Amino acid sequence: MRVLVVEDERRLAETLQWGLEADGYAVDLAHDGETGLELAQLHPYQVIVLDIMLPKLNGYRVCAALRERGVTTPILMLTAKNGEYDEAEALDTGADDFLSKPFSYVVLTARLRALVRRGRAAAVATLTFGDLVLDPAKRTCRRGGTPVALTTKEFAVLECLLRHDGHVVAKHEILEQVWDLAYRGDPNIVEVYVSALRRKLDAPFGRRTIATVRGAGYRLVGDGSDE
Numbered sequence: 001m002r003v004l005v006v007e008d009e010r011r012l013a014e015t016l017q018w019g020l021e022a023d024g025y026a027v028d029l030a031h032d033g034e035t036g037l038e039l040a041q042l043h044p045y046q047v048i049v050l051d052i053m054l055p056k057l058n059g060y061r062v063c064a065a066l067r068e069r070g071v072t073t074p075i076l077m078l079t080a081k082n083g084e085y086d087e088a089e090a091l092d093t094g095a096d097d098f099l100s101k102p103f104s105y106v107v108l109t110a111r112l113r114a115l116v117r118r119g120r121a122a123a124v125a126t127l128t129f130g131d132l133v134l135d136p137a138k139r140t141c142r143r144g145g146t147p148v149a150l151t152t153k154e155f156a157v158l159e160c161l162l163r164h165d166g167h168v169v170a171k172h173e174i175l176e177q178v179w180d181l182a183y184r185g186d187p188n189i190v191e192v193y194v195s196a197l198r199r200k201l202d203a204p205f206g207r208r209t210i211a212t213v214r215g216a217g218y219r220l221v222g223d224g225s226d227e
Helices: 010-022 033-042 059-068 084-092 105-119 152-163 171-178 189-205
Strands: 002-006 026-030 047-051 075-079 097-100 127-129 132-135 140-143 210-213 217-220
Touching (some): 002 010, 002 171, 010 026, 033 059, 047 105, 084 097, 152 217, 189 210
Parallel strands (some): 002 026
Antiparallel strands (some): 127 132, 132 140, 210 217
């Protein structure tokens, strides 16, 4: 899942980024309202963490502008203020949830998971492809009923492919969904994780599930005939 954190307190923003990335999220940071508004319109985030007290544009104005422009991404607002009027204004401008500082990281991540679930209300709880079953909420993967242990990034790459329902997914799309804007490493890192998934999901079960579409990207296939 890809998250945008708009927070001008750099230490807090970087702490959130570190924690969320350790939990399997791809995280982009913005330290002012204008940058946050721009990023939120350019990229397909699953959830936005938005501080209220921001330079250039405050969180209320960013949230209202996103809703006016048709951006429906779930928004969790953060504020150092404490009071029912601040909460009411946040919700009235289009926020989906509200959390006052200081807050528990455990509570924050639980709120984010709840918002993402609501954002996927029309989607099924689990993702399946043949006998391959991925449960994003429980972070589990099974093939024919057998548990398959995946690393955080392997899980995210597989989830990205499953959510495209057999369509070709370009390497740059996987990078955007699973890594973040700050990533400047070798784009062939995607190939490394696809190879790891093949070793775990296919080789032990005598399957070929992830096909390379040369010059285009990757997609899931039933027998790997496009490989």
